[in-house]
Amino acid sequence: METAEIARRFLAFFENNGHTVVPSASLVAEDPTLLLVNAGMVPFKPYFLGQRTPPFDRATSAQKCVRTKDIEEVGKTARHASFFQMLGNFSFGDYFKEQAIPLAWRLLTSSVADGGFGFDPERLWVTVYLDDDEAEAIWRDTVGVPPERIQRRGMEDNFWSMGVPGPCGPCSEIYFDRGPAYGAEGGPIADENRYLEVWNLVFMQYERGPGESKTDFEILGDLPKKNIDTGMGLERMAAILQGVENIYETDTLGRILRRAAELTGTVYGDDDRADVSLRVVADHMRTATMLVSDGVRPGNEKRGYVLRRILRRSVRNLRLLSGDDKLYLHDLTDTAIEAMGEMYAELRTGADAIHSVIDAEERNFADTLRSGTALFNRAAEKTRATGGTTVSGADAFQLHDTYGFPIDLTLEMAAEQGLRVDEDTFRSLMAEQRETAKRDAKAKKLGNADISVYARLLDGSGATDFLGYTDHESEARVLGLIVDGASATAASAGQSVELVLDRTPFYAEGGGQLADKGTVTAEGRGVVDVDDVQRPLPGLFVHRGTVREGRITVDDRVHAAIDTDRRAAVSRSHSATHLIHSALRNALGPTAGQAGSENQPGRLRFDFTASKPLSTAELTEVEDEVNTVLLDDIQVRDFQTSIDEALAMGALAMFGEKYGDRVRVVEMSDYSRELCGGTHVGATGQLGVVKLLGESSVGSGVRRVEAAVGIDAFRRLSRESLLVGQLSEQLKTPREDLPERIDSIVGRLRAAEKEIERLRSAQVLEAAAGLAAAATTRGAALFVGHRAPDGTTADDLRRLATDVRQRLGEDRPAVVAVAAVPKDRPVVVIAVNKAGQRQGLKAGDLVGTAARALGGGGGGKPDLAQGGGSDPAAVETALGAVEQQVAQTA
Incomplete structure (x- = not known):
């Protein structure tokens, strides 16, 4: 049974049992305490914490996840993987153990013909928490599992919590007996290699207090509602149902692994060291492909560092396998896209952009390898110069931390020069870095309460009605105030405040467009100067500013008005961004996908995927094309439609962005058509003029153009014209001859500087x-x-x-x-x-x-x-x- 079919059956089963199918969330977590989604329940975390009210009582999902805590172990075993998919069913106060347990058993043991997975009931074992008599009774009396195949385990194995105060509860796990060839008899407590966990059912029924470990905390009491959170590893289930030894032999990872072996001339199973490298490449290329698809770009921190690290580990292991420095990642990315494309269609539609990012990082790392090798050679030379034979652990750590060199690469290079590496110091520095990261992560976990104030406002008052597409001012009512992070009933002059209104003309920052500014006035009572608007939760507009005079209170009737000149300038920049995007695609091809933007009053920046800098001719071509469109004065139209219809008509979606079923399309005739929630001009002629200010690199495979728009562009052109005029007069040279004249002057200056340097050097040596x-x-x-x-x-x-x-x-x-x-x-x-x-x-x-x-x-x-x-x-x-x-x- 193929992996995609396993996921389809799981979701269909629970949909037929009253669950809402929730599509996988992006790997880029909305939770500010997480870099990446690392568990199937993460998208539902606000519901379990009571921060938001779930729109459904039951849900099911197949969630993409990435964990990099044990990345050094990936490949060394056949079990570790950095990317995995978690199948789960969830209940938010609806049903509990009495339904969750039979549902799981029925799906596992029903025949394939009946939509199940066809497991032999005699080969399934279960575990329950030490004192969970209720769960044991359901397994024994309702499901019919023999008592001898039900085992009790302690808190370390069968009790779940998030690691911080909040929901917790006992677990019940289902295991599959792979047979005597895989280990000793006696159930999961005897041998978890033979008895393989396939499903974990979490019964959230208690609230836990603070504690220092997984087992050291106090149970504060029962939750108001009992919840269900289950998780089934899709890759592990695929390995069992496909009859293979491990996840690396399944239809998805196996395809990538076999292609890596073909490209490097190796055979999986012939050599243990080569097998490790092949597993690393298979896992990491799938992970990288999925991360790039969700908008992550290689970088030196946070998510970007995770992606960069796994790509560089892939390159290194491919070189170990092949013995050469050829570029293999493009081919392997293709294989990963095909392996995962049936489940995630966006991989195929975004293939060009994915290739652009990964190809550029591979080329850049080739240069980095050269730089890192030079650094290592200096460290080796320093070691020999002092009569030593051991490269310092600090130098090895610098290679790892700065250049992404795996320690095995440093060890190999040292051995080639007859040297050793101080691995103890290196690993001590690595451990220190990990501990720092853990402390930071633990501190960030306490941020769960940060959005609870907003969540209560959203639940109590509902979403804000946004009027800004048509209105620049409106009457409104103050639904809530936040002062110093806490709900307040009033705010007085001089205080910083956050306001939530029932309706607003203010655009909240999003899609690259900066927020509106303006005022919120309570007649005869107070005035708030609004300098920022954000949406901390979908549908909730939070106006941030300072009370200029008087006093603002909850339930005040107010007049909200934006700065219309600023809005118009920002809208011109946003429309110009769409035009520049289209012009870049026309000049460079469809790989020039949007990678970020910022629209300010009169100025913009636009990031796009590209493998090399734009030439002066290409920049000129883009600028000319955009300004020609302005002369055509094309009407700008926006409308709502379904996501499928929008994509069918050729509307561009921002790479890695998340969209709902209904989307807003902004089109400028057939020249530009994009999914966009921002504000725009009525016709392209209103932009006046667009002047590109320059082009630069902002990361691996990502370039940036900046531009001035409207009166700002005109003023810049005017200043440049004045400057050229002054240069022409000073140098007594016609404007058209200035480049040649300036080149001549600069050349003579450089020649004079070289001559001065030569004379000075000669003078020094004369002594x-x-x-x-x-x-x-x-x-x-x-x-x-x-x-x-x-x-x-x-x-x-x-x-x-x-x-x-x-x-x-x-x-x-x-x-x-x-x-x-x-x-x-x-x-x-x-x-x-x-x-x-x-x-x-x-x-x-x-x-x-x-x-x-x-x-x-x-x-x-x-x-x-x-x-x-x-x-x-x-x-x-x-x-x-x-x-x-x-x-x-x-």
């Missing part, structure tokens, strides 16, 4: 003969200490030091110490000949002495080292300290 001749004897060594003229570069100091050292020869030990202040910060270079090194004089040691005197640090090889500091006045002192150390050592 070499005199310095060598004036060398003094310190102990058994010759010593030269010299302060070069300020402004002398570090490169020139190195050349001077090595030149003087060469002139001193090898007959006697010799040390050369030269210093200068090139840019307000002193630099010192020390050179030691071979005879001096045999005498025990090391440049690295000597430069450390000088650098400490300068208030800084330094290092290098025994023959040449460089240091610096922050105290220019200490140069002579530093040279003197080196001279004294030479005298004592030689």
Whole structure:
């Protein structure tokens, strides 16, 4: 039975039993305490916590999940995976154990022909919580499971909570006996490899208090309503029903794994190390594909770092498998899209954009590998220079943390050079980083209460009626006030306040468009200056501002009015964003998908997927096309329709965005048609002019254009025209000849700077003969200490030091110490000949002495080292300290 069919059967069964089928939420969690959705119940968490009222009593879902806590274990076992899908059924105060348990049993044991999974009842075992007599009785007396196949387990195994104060309750788990070949008899408590968990039924019936661990907390009492939360791992169920050994041999992951083996010329099952790498690649490529599809982009923090890390682990393991540096991710992304496309159609429709992001990250990591290799080589050189054989754990951690190098790569590179790595220190630093992350995560969990104030307002008063598409002002009633994060009945002059109105013309920030500003006035009572509007929950508009005068209270009748000039300017920018998007797609192709935007008054920025920078010609083409559309004065129309109809007519959806069944389409004839909830002009001619200000990179595979719109664009063009005129007059050159004239001037300046640098360098080196001749004897060594003229570069100091050292020869030990202040910060270079090194004089040691005197640090090889500091006045002192150390050592 294919994975997609397993999910279809599960959802159909519960839909036929009165449950609402809820589509999988995006992997990008709405919960601010989570980076990514990591469990099937996460989208329902506000309902279980009582923060929001569920729109249904029963629900069922197949939820996408990502967990990266054990990412280092992925591939090492056949059980760990970073992406998985959780099938679940949920009850919000509707039914409880007496229905949840029989429903689960019926679905598992009904025949395939009857829509079930066809499990043999004799091979199923169950566990219940230690004192859950009720659940045991239902399994035994209602379902008919023999008492000997019902086992009781403790809190560690069969009691669930979120880890923070809130709902909790006992669990009951269902296990499948895979047979004697997989382990010992005796049920789940004897061997969980043989007895494989397939379903966990959570009975939320208590409220827990604070505690430090999974088992250390107090039960405060019963919940007002008893809830059901179940979870069945789709991949594990697929492995059982498809008769394969593990999840990596199922129809989805197995397809990606086999393709990775084909591309790299390996065979799964022939070599344990290769098998680990193949499992890593299969898991990570599926995870990366799903993350990119939900709008995540590679980066150095949060979700972006998760994606970057798994992509880089994929590249590294592919190189270990193939022994070459070919680019394989495009092909494997295709395979992942096909493997998962039946369940998630958006993967196929968004394939071009997914490829664009992943391909760019793979190319960028190829460059990173080169940079990281250079860093490792420096660390290895430093290790050998000090006579060591072990690369420091700190260097290994920097490679891991900065360049994304897996520790196995660092170990391999060290072994190739006959070195070891201080793994203990590395793992200590990693553990410290994880503990910091855990503490941060634990602190963030306490943020569950943050939205409860808004949730109570939404539940008590209902959604805000938004009038802003047609009205710029309206009468309204104050439904709620929030001051300092808590509900309030009134707010007085000078206080920051959040207002919830029953109706509003204010646009709340969203879709890249900044919020409206304006005023809320209670006649004769008070005025609030609104400077931001947000929607912390769907349908709830929260107006944030300051009470300018008087007093505002709940139930006040008020007049809400937006700043119309600002709204018009923002709307022009938003309409310009749509036009630029279309022009970019026309110039670059459909892969130029939207990756973010911000529409300000008179100015915008638009992020889009692209593998390389735009040329000047492409930018000019885009700008010309947009302004031509403005001249055509195309009417801007918006209308509501179904999501399917909108996509069928070619409307563009923002990549990774979430939409409901009914959507708003904004179209500009056939030139631009997008799903959008923002405000726009009535016709393109109202934009006046659009001027592109530049193009840049904002991340792997993502570029950004910025533009000025309307009067702001005109003013910018006017300023630039004035500047060009001034340059033309100053240089006595016609405007059209300015580029060539300026190039000529810049070329001459650069040539002059090079000549000045050459002369200065020559002047410094001219002193070499005199310095060598004036060398003094310190102990058994010759010593030269010299302060070069300020402004002398570090490169020139190195050349001077090595030149003087060469002139001193090898007959006697010799040390050369030269210093200068090139840019307000002193630099010192020390050179030691071979005879001096045999005498025990090391440049690295000597430069450390000088650098400490300068208030800084330094290092290098025994023959040449460089240091610096922050105290220019200490140069002579530093040279003197080196001279004294030479005298004592030689």
